Amino acid sequence: MSQRRIRPKYCGGVHTGTTELIICSHCDTVHRPIGLEKGQVAYCSCCEAVLARTGLLNVNVTLALAATAAILLLIANTTPALAIEFGGIHTQTNILASSFSLAGGWMSAPALVLGLTMFLVPLVQILVMLWLLAFASAGRRAPACRGALLLLHALRPWSMTEVFLLGVFVAMAKLSNWVDVTAGIGVWALSALTLVLTVLSLVDARSFWALADSPA
Amino acid sequence: MSAIVRAAASGLVLCRTCGLVSPHGLADEGTRCARCSRPLFWRMPRSKERTLAWLVAGILLYLPANILPAIHTSGVGGEQDSTILDGVVSFWRAGSWDIAALIFTASVLVPITKFLVLGLLLGTVWAGSTWAQTERAKLCRLVEFIGYWSMLDVVVVALTSALLQFKALGTAEPRLGIVFFCGVVVATMFSALSFDPRLIWDR
Numbered sequence: 001m002s003q004r005r006i007r008p009k010y011c012g013g014v015h016t017g018t019t020e021l022i023i024c025s026h027c028d029t030v031h032r033p034i035g036l037e038k039g040q041v042a043y044c045s046c047c048e049a050v051l052a053r054t055g056l057l058n059v060n061v062t063l064a065l066a067a068t069a070a071i072l073l074l075i076a077n078t079t080p081a082l083a084i085e086f087g088g089i090h091t092q093t094n095i096l097a098s099s100f101s102l103a104g105g106w107m108s109a110p111a112l113v114l115g116l117t118m119f120l121v122p123l124v125q126i127l128v129m130l131w132l133l134a135f136a137s138a139g140r141r142a143p144a145c146r147g148a149l150l151l152l153h154a155l156r157p158w159s160m161t162e163v164f165l166l167g168v169f170v171a172m173a174k175l176s177n178w179v180d181v182t183a184g185i186g187v188w189a190l191s192a193l194t195l196v197l198t199v200l201s202l203v204d205a206r207s208f209w210a211l212a213d214s215p216a
Numbered sequence: 217m218s219a220i221v222r223a224a225a226s227g228l229v230l231c232r233t234c235g236l237v238s239p240h241g242l243a244d245e246g247t248r249c250a251r252c253s254r255p256l257f258w259r260m261p262r263s264k265e266r267t268l269a270w271l272v273a274g275i276l277l278y279l280p281a282n283i284l285p286a287i288h289t290s291g292v293g294g295e296q297d298s299t300i301l302d303g304v305v306s307f308w309r310a311g312s313w314d315i316a317a318l319i320f321t322a323s324v325l326v327p328i329t330k331f332l333v334l335g336l337l338l339g340t341v342w343a344g345s346t347w348a349q350t351e352r353a354k355l356c357r358l359v360e361f362i363g364y365w366s367m368l369d370v371v372v373v374a375l376t377s378a379l380l381q382f383k384a385l386g387t388a389e390p391r392l393g394i395v396f397f398c399g400v401v402v403a404t405m406f407s408a409l410s411f412d413p414r415l416i417w418d419r
Contacts (some may be wrong), residue, residue, distance in 0.1 A: 017238040017250045023223045023230035026353055026413040030221045030228060046220050047353040047417070082375060087385050093378040098371075101378040107390050110370050110398040117367065146252060153233050153252075157409060160364045166318075167371025173315045174307075174376060178386070209234040212251055 019210070022051055053204040062203060063133035065196055069126045072193040077119065081168050081186030086179040094186045095119050095164055117160040122197060125159060128152050129200065132211055141214045149212055153205070162194045222417070229256055263412040264338060270407030271334045277399040278327060286393035287373050291386030299393055300369050322368035323397070330366075330404045333359050334411065341415045349416055356413045363408055366401045370394055 022031045027047040036042060042051040057065070080092035093101065095118045102111035128148045135142035142148060168187055175181050223230055229238050234252035248255050285297035298306070300323045307316035333355045340352060373394045380388035 017231070017236035019236065021228065021237045022235070023228065023237055025230060025232055025235070026357070027417045028223045028230065028414045030223050030226055047350055047413075049353065049357060082379060084379050086382050089382050089385075091379050091381050093375060098374040098378040102374045102390055106392060106395050109395050110374070110390070113367075113398050113402060114370060114374055117364070118371075150233065150252060150254070157360070157363075157405065160367055163364055163367045164371050166365075167368055167375060170315060170318060170368065170372050171375040171379070173312060174372065175379060177310065206235050209236070209251065212234070 019206075019213070024049055024051055052206060053202065057199075057203060059133055059136045062200070063130070063137050065200055066126055066129040066133055069122075069193060069196045069200065070130065072189045072196060073119075073123060073126060075189035076186050076193055079186045079189065080184035081190060082172060082175075083182045083184055084175055084179045085182075092184065094184075095161075095190075117158050118164045121155050121158045122161050122193075125152060125155050128155075132208065136211050136214070141211065145212050149209060152208065156201075156205075159197065159201075161190065161197060165190050165194050224258055224418075229258060231256060232260070259414060259418070260410070260412040263410055263415060264341060266410035267334060267407050268338055270403050270410055271331065271338070274327070274400050274403035274407060275331055277396045277403060278331075281393055281396035281400050284393035284396065285391040286369065286397065287376065288389045288391050289380070289387070291382075291384075297391060300397065303369075319369065319372075322365050326362050326366045327400055327404065330359055330363065330408070334404070334407055337411060337416070341418075344419060346419065352416050353413060356408075356411065356416065359408045363405050364401065366404075367398075370398050370401070 020033070022033050022042075023029070024031065024044040024047060026049040027044060029044055029046040031042075031045070031051060033052065034042065036052065036054040038054050041053050043049065044051050077094055077096045079094065081094040083090065083092035085091075096115070099111050099115040099119065102108075102114065104111075128151055132142050132145065132148055132152075135145075165187075168183075168190065172181050172183065223237070227239065230236075231238065231249040231252060231254065233254040234249060236249055236251045238249060238256060282299060282301060284299065286300045286303070287298050289296050289298070300319070304316050304320045304323070307313075307319065337352060337356055340347065373390050377388040377390050380386055
């Protein structure tokens with residue numbers, strides 16, 4: 001089936017679609033939006049999927065959280081998450097270091113997946129959010145707003161820092177049978193990062209896309 | 217409760233990327249969403265076929281992922297190749313049943329659940345079944361939610377082999393099993409992402 005590529009004319013928040021209706025992406029049921037109180041969640045009346053959340057956080061709070069996440073990600077990757085000592089030798093590692101140590105030959109594939117899902121994807125997500133929210137906080141639409149939002153959408157399923165955190169605990173339990181294991185600052189940064197990213201992931205994607213409708 | 221109205225039946229189409237609702241007709245012409253510029257579709261194109269292809273790939277990769285060793289350890293106690301399941305067994309024997317259960321869940325239970333659920337969803341959708349639609353919709357979301365936790369083993373092997381570098385006293389190195397295991401996670405994630413849950417409700 002050939003697909004005609006018609007690029008819609010897009011200028012400053014004018015488009016032919018509507019945000020007056022909400023369609024469930026899981027079952028195609030049409031809903032009329034209702035005003036949600038703070039912290040409320042709307043579920044689809046047909047398939048019970050989450051339809052909408054309240055704006056949960058305002059722009060400035062979300063911006064502050066994204067900035068916090070950026071700092072935490074930096075700390076988590078510059079300090080050791082785990083360190084062990086054995087026979088006078090000391091080794092330590094964190095997300096980036098363990099991905100790099102895996103690289104080489106066939107192992108480059110999992111190394112790449114780890115580096116992407118545990119570091120690069122969350123990093124780009126945080127930077128994109130900072131970009132969008134910094135402009136939104138100043139009451140403006142960010143340049144390259146649509147591209148930034150598309151990137152955010154594409155990356156959404158691929159951020160896995162929480163799995164790394166669990167992996168650190170399992171590795172800690174595994175190694176403590178033989179050697180002295182110390183949890184570094186990286187673990188604390190990683191725990192906090194996981195928490196902040198989880199809160200950020202609860203921000204309704206619709207409220208991000210609403211930024212594209214704001215005046216330039 | 218008011219009657220349920222489907223977008224496809226009421227002249228509307230949803231953009232799966234940005235959530236914008238567009239009028240009927242746009243999807244027929246293969247146009248793009250006015251807000252985010254992604255193509256508009258009634259249903260994701262070739263959703264069933266793509267889900268099946270990634271699912272088969274995942275199942276095929278799962279065999280070597282479990283048969284081949286995932287990690288190689290050497291030290292004073294001798295040299296040893298261990299598969300992921302060997303790891304579970306050794307934790308169990310050492311009395312750490314909780315860690316054993318955690319790794320078993322991440323590396324066996326989660327992937328097998330994903331295979332079964334995706335297989336079930338595909339089978340019922342292909343047959344046009346109307347059986348337990350709400351429950352199947354929930355299963356579909358469950359698969360998306362648990363998807364990436366299987367990455368746990370890859371993380372543990374990476375951390376262990378990065379840390380255990382004590383030359384003659386003890387080293388750990390990753391083995392090919394982990395490459396396949398990583399492939400399983402990625403393939404099943406693509407499979408779940410390719411599945412259009414709206415197909416469950418279509419007749």
